[in-house]
Amino acid sequence: MTNQHYGQFCGLARAAEIVGQRWTLLILRDLSVAPRRYSELVAGLPGIPTNTLASRLKELEEEGLVARVAPSGADRAVVYGLTPRGEELGPAMDALSRWGAGGMRAPRDGEIVTTASIASALKVAAGDGVVPPDWDTTYTVRVGEVETQLTMRDGVITVAPGAADKPDLIISAGPQIRDLLAGELDAHTAIATGVVHLEGDASLFERFADRLHVPYSPNVPAGA
Template sequence: MTNQHYGQFCGLARAAEIVGQRWTLLILRDLSVGPRRYSELVAGLPGIPTNTLATRLKELEDEGIVARTAPSGTERSVVYRLTARGEELGPALDALSRWGAGGMREPRDGEIVTTSSITAALRVATGDGIVPADWDTTYNVRVGEVEVHLVMRDGTVVADPGLVEDPDLEITAGPGIRDLLAGTLSPQDALATGAVQIDGDPALFERFANALHVPYSPSLAI
């Protein structure tokens, strides 16, 4: 851990010392989606200096938040994963993501989306992940070059990277999906304007839009 200490016996101060360093929250976001090799972390965090990534991983290991799995069998790379202590950060990461998204409408110049960022965004959008128990629907979602899938089943919603075969609905979208998730763009208008394209039953798209929600902050004039 760095030498930056706030000199306060305070939970928030201690948390800030651990996760408040540059890139740390995004490393944790990517690992919350699933274990990653070092090369996968580099690829999923464009712009991160490799020495910074190595330093942050070492700091998180020292804090018991991240663990590494040594290569074995045919696996030749070290794999990093969250520990049980690291997984406790999940609700805090989701809350920060939701808060940040409240002030986001369109990407700024140079901003991109990644597989982990979209997967995490959909996870946040599911809220408590509770849907009617009789729903059993699988979606493939493409946003730019990013591909993820989402499953509504047994009263829960789960988002994961990658596509699945034979989904119930294919969704292709650009930045306009943000307005859909905020509720300022209806499913009908999203399709009519071309902000979102689908392959499948429009009723399942309405189900998608009704189940996922990340509102804009009411305190901002967006």
């Protein structure tokens, strides 16, 4: 895949050789949310050079992590998706995402959110995703211009890109929703202070706040 070899017969070394290059984990993150056309990957990864994206996709295909789905019907665009081997990286990427989020209190200058980054963050915040089996609740979560949907149904939480068709509650928030997920704000305070704005059945927000958690790591500086 690359000329960078660590010279060790070690699983971590081999994994680093494959996924440790710049942009590779974010490409895999975006494809873990949903299969993507090349143009959708470019749009969802602002700043990635197109030659780098093309190279990374080729390398990931060669490693058996990504596959192209042949176009059919009127839509001739090639779609990239994860293979079963690529999907095996899910728990490792979730663990890295949770670890990284533990040190994030506010966006740094120039940092943005994307559909895949928010969907990934909510999936990680849901943890094991287990909820009472009688819950049947759908949320649209808006952060800036980005919309994702989160559903609690049949005892599990699922996350998908885009707004829900008929959400029970729309949650609009800015970066301070991070404090809510960390447990530093409760649901009532988040509403009262304008951290979130709700449309729909507001009583369902407490359920959302109670079930999604990504705590801050100890000793993280306030400006991190």
